[in-house]
Amino acid sequence: MEEFNPHIYAQQISPDEYKRQAQVETEQQVKQLRQSDEYQRWINTCRTCGVCWYEGGVSPGCSECGGHPMTRPCPICSGMCNKIWNRDTDMSHSYSQAHWDGECALPIEQQQAHMLMALTGTSDSITEAMKDLSSSSND
Ligand SMILES: [Zn+2]
Numbered sequence: 764m765e766e767f768n769p770h771i772y773a774q775q776i777s778p779d780e781y782k783r784q785a786q787v788e789t790e791q792q793v794k795q796l797r798q799s800d801e802y803q804r805w806i807n808t809c810r811t812c813g814v815c816w817y818e819g820g821v822s823p824g825c826s827e828c829g830g831h832p833m834t835r836p837c838p839i840c841s842g843m844c845n846k847i848w849n850r851d852t853d854m855s856h857s858y859s860q861a862h863w864d865g866e867c868a869l870p871i872e873q874q875q876a877h878m879l880m881a882l883t884g885t886s887d888s889i890t891e892a893m894k895d896l897s898s899s900s901n902d
Pocket residue numbers: 809810811812813814822825826827828829
């Protein structure tokens with residue numbers, strides 16, 4: 764007859780609970796890690812040129828940096844709406860090109876005008892574009 768083994772008995776009642784607790788601990792550790800300066804510095808580092816956006820670094824001409832570190836003025840109207848956009852770090856890494864999260868506070872017609880002006884680079888064509896927009900919005 765085998766002896767009763769309290770060690771095996773303890774393992775039999777608790778593996779699920781043990782796993783659950785281990786997972787909760789891991790999640791908390793991951794959460795803490797993601798909030799740590801070390802992680803933020805690592806994740807917010809340009810994979811193209813290696814500067815750290817988290818420390819405010821940007822390389823001129825680097826498309827992944829995009830000319831700004833962690834935040835930038837609204838790119839649609841060049842900051843006229845006073846909105847600050849946040850870098851989408853994952854997207855920036857994936858596409859090796861700066862991606863930004865945010866919304867322009869200007870009316871949509873003005874946003875479109877600013878975008879056209881950015882494309883054409885002249886204020887003459889913006890007047891033309893505004894005319895086009897107002898006429899085409901009626902159909
Ligand atoms: Zn860069």
